[in-house]
Amino acid sequence: MSGARETTGPDALAAMFARARRESRAAFLPYFPIGYPTVADSLDAIEALARAGVDGFEIGMPFSDPLADGPTIQAATQIALENGVTVGRCLDAVGELRARGVTQPMLLMGYLNPLLAYGLERFARDARAAGAAGVIVPDLPPEEAGPLAEACAREGLAQIVFLAPTSSPERIALVAQRAQGFIYLVSVTGVTGARDSLPLDLQAFITRVRAATSTPLVLGFGISRPEQVQQVSAWVDGFIVGSALVRAAAAGVEAVRDLALTLRHALDEA
Amino acid sequence: MERQTVKIGVGQAEVPDARGYFGEFGGRFVPETLVPALDELTAAYFEAQADPAFQAELAHLQATYSGRPTPISYAARLSDYLGGARIYLKREDLAHTGAHKINNALGQALLARRMGKRRIVAETGAGQHGVASATVCALLGLECHVYMGSVDMARQRPNVFRMKLLGADVIPVDSGSRTLKDAITEAIRDWVTNVETTHYLLGSALGPHPYPLMVRDFQSVIGVEARAQMLEQAGRLPDVCIACVGGGSNAIGLFHAFRDDEDVELIGVEAGGRGVASGQHAARFADPSLGRPGVLHGTRSFVLQDADGQIRETHSISAGLDYASVGPEHAYLRQLERAHYTVATDDEALAAFELLCHLEGIIPALESAHAIAEAVKLAPKLPPDAIVLVNLSGRGDKDLDTVLGALERRP
Numbered sequence: 001m002s003g004a005r006e007t008t009g010p011d012a013l014a015a016m017f018a019r020a021r022r023e024s025r026a027a028f029l030p031y032f033p034i035g036y037p038t039v040a041d042s043l044d045a046i047e048a049l050a051r052a053g054v055d056g057f058e059i060g061m062p063f064s065d066p067l068a069d070g071p072t073i074q075a076a077t078q079i080a081l082e083n084g085v086t087v088g089r090c091l092d093a094v095g096e097l098r099a100r101g102v103t104q105p106m107l108l109m110g111y112l113n114p115l116l117a118y119g120l121e122r123f124a125r126d127a128r129a130a131g132a133a134g135v136i137v138p139d140l141p142p143e144e145a146g147p148l149a150e151a152c153a154r155e156g157l158a159q160i161v162f163l164a165p166t167s168s169p170e171r172i173a174l175v176a177q178r179a180q181g182f183i184y185l186v187s188v189t190g191v192t193g194a195r196d197s198l199p200l201d202l203q204a205f206i207t208r209v210r211a212a213t214s215t216p217l218v219l220g221f222g223i224s225r226p227e228q229v230q231q232v233s234a235w236v237d238g239f240i241v242g243s244a245l246v247r248a249a250a251a252g253v254e255a256v257r258d259l260a261l262t263l264r265h266a267l268d269e270a
Numbered sequence: 271m272e273r274q275t276v277k278i279g280v281g282q283a284e285v286p287d288a289r290g291y292f293g294e295f296g297g298r299f300v301p302e303t304l305v306p307a308l309d310e311l312t313a314a315y316f317e318a319q320a321d322p323a324f325q326a327e328l329a330h331l332q333a334t335y336s337g338r339p340t341p342i343s344y345a346a347r348l349s350d351y352l353g354g355a356r357i358y359l360k361r362e363d364l365a366h367t368g369a370h371k372i373n374n375a376l377g378q379a380l381l382a383r384r385m386g387k388r389r390i391v392a393e394t395g396a397g398q399h400g401v402a403s404a405t406v407c408a409l410l411g412l413e414c415h416v417y418m419g420s421v422d423m424a425r426q427r428p429n430v431f432r433m434k435l436l437g438a439d440v441i442p443v444d445s446g447s448r449t450l451k452d453a454i455t456e457a458i459r460d461w462v463t464n465v466e467t468t469h470y471l472l473g474s475a476l477g478p479h480p481y482p483l484m485v486r487d488f489q490s491v492i493g494v495e496a497r498a499q500m501l502e503q504a505g506r507l508p509d510v511c512i513a514c515v516g517g518g519s520n521a522i523g524l525f526h527a528f529r530d531d532e533d534v535e536l537i538g539v540e541a542g543g544r545g546v547a548s549g550q551h552a553a554r555f556a557d558p559s560l561g562r563p564g565v566l567h568g569t570r571s572f573v574l575q576d577a578d579g580q581i582r583e584t585h586s587i588s589a590g591l592d593y594a595s596v597g598p599e600h601a602y603l604r605q606l607e608r609a610h611y612t613v614a615t616d617d618e619a620l621a622a623f624e625l626l627c628h629l630e631g632i633i634p635a636l637e638s639a640h641a642i643a644e645a646v647k648l649a650p651k652l653p654p655d656a657i658v659l660v661n662l663s664g665r666g667d668k669d670l671d672t673v674l675g676a677l678e679r680r681p
Contacts, residue, residue, distance in 0.1 A: 189463060
């Protein structure tokens with residue numbers, strides 16, 4: 001039994017944030033989809049990211065209708081589907097990455113319907129067995145999350161909740177109460193995708209949430225550049241970069257690694 | 271706040287509940303960004319429903335702009351030809367813009383204006399909802415953006431031109447199957463991005479709560495009128511009500527007024543495409559190998575999907591029925607066995623289309639021709655004193671290219 005299986009997902013995430021905090025920086029959590037450009041390439045890219053010193057992963061599982069994603073991730077996950085990637089294949093990939101020495105916490109990110117088809121209890125059981133730390137489902141607000149949340153709790157997996165700039169104070173309080181591991185803050189009203197600049201009122205949004213909870217906050221959507229990473233590192237406990245890494249993957253695994261190293265160095269200099 | 275709820279059948283719970291559930295179907299499966307917008311919309315909708323001024327303006331525009339009430343017509347020659355039940359047609363094809371879609375578009379656009387949202391996004395399949403949205407936006411001075419799959423733009427060209435004439439921006443969607451499903455996905459992405467200024471004018475009784483409830487309510491004028499008209503013209507209620515079901519808004523609009531009339535049979539007709547056995551169809555209920563409960567576009571209902579939960583591409587000759595899911599209230603009515611669902615294939619719909627043209631002088635929408643096809647099958651089995659009411663949800667001018675092509679290919 002490896003150490004990753006004995007600690008729960010929330011424990012592994014807490015250790016990840018503690019380590020980053022000791023280094024006075026935010027945790028860097030890249031998103032990468034299994035199966036893009038090929039299954040083998042995606043596993044190589046994630047392994048290269050792990051060696052580049054990222055802190056954890058959002059492992060993308062493809063869906064035919066990804067309504068929270070922008071064009072970059074839509075196109076990549078469409079190719080993953082054409083490559084035959086299923087929920088089961090993604091779970092196997094987590095196990096393979098563990099076997100290849102990836103020790104960072106891995107969170108499985110995917111839309112609800114493929115998880116329903118796989119079976120929520122079976123999914124939680126197999127995700128834990130593979131060594132995942134948690135689950136992120138963007139089309140599942142807390143009101144609808146009951147069955148998945150219960151299955152995750154039984155297996156010691158973190159079920160990550162979201163807040164958005166549109167969230168009211170009441171909503172922030174409600175969501176914060178159910179948070180495990182961290183709260184995923186959506187930086188913009190919109191879909192995923194690299195953006196030239198982050199919204200001007202971003203810090204105010206983060207401050208509003210921070211005032212309501214001590215749970216770690218992880219910022220996602222629109223982050224792609226070293227200066228953005230430096231800007232948000234002081235505001236949140238972690239950040240996610242997705243579309244920019246996926247775009248880099250078109251040029252090969254080295255390009256993914258190089259972008260990760262650039263962002264990781266920017267973080268140390270912040 | 272006082273909720274507007276209804277009873278379905280004796281002893282059944284009121285639907286939907288406060289979370290938007292019709293039994294186990296419905297709900298609100300959306301990204302967090304949209305939850306506050308749906309809360310705001312739900313509150314604004316119930317306020318408007320309870321406001322006599324809102325209801326009066328809607329009723330006034332229905333009467334003076336949409337052309338309501340639409341009549342029911344006794345289809346004498348069709349009934350004689352089929353040699354069984356008497357067939358009546360609810361003439362939504364005579365509503366302004368040529369389909370029932372105006373009923374919901376008008377209601378939601380008035381609501382958007384009341385909420386201070388001046389930018390409207392809509393999806394469209396056949397183009398009828400896009401035209402209705404563009405029309406009401408022109409009427410009320412709202413900005414209108416319509417997402418439409420590029421496959422549908424090719425097969426419903428007249429409606430694309432109509433929307434542009436009415437001042438709408440028509441945005442082609444090239445992802446996925448490039449039909450209605452993909453247009454809805456793209457409209458939701460736009461809404462997530464522009465949610466502060468924008469109302470999503472969803473055109474069918476699907477999507478996250480409160481849409482299935484709200485669209486049903488705005489469309490229920492169809493059944494309310496038809497029920498009174500049947501009593502007046504035929505002296506009694508019909509034995510059977512038939513409507514086609516894509517998302518299911520015209521069907522739920524007709525069925526709703528008859529829900530407590532237990533002797534009235536309700537039949538929804540799905541698109542059988544090239545036949546249920548072919549796998550090329552939009553028959554969510556009729557093909558248990560592909561149609562199972564699932565979540566698409568914010569609601570839990572029957573969804574055409576593969577074993578891995580990926581949404582299937584669908585096929586129908588009719589763009590308006592070409593969708594992988596179905597409104598959650600239909601899944602509920604089917605589970606209760608209050609309504610029954612059948613299929614009509616492309617060929618059966620085409621034959622019914624021609625029959626109605628020749629015998630009644632009415633060119634139906636290909637969507638509505640699916641409902642006619644069911645009447646063609648059913649009426650001869652019923653006695654002459656039986657009454658069948660068919661919702662003729664739209665007119666077929668938009669389909670002439672498609673029909674011409676199909677007739678030329680026919681052996």
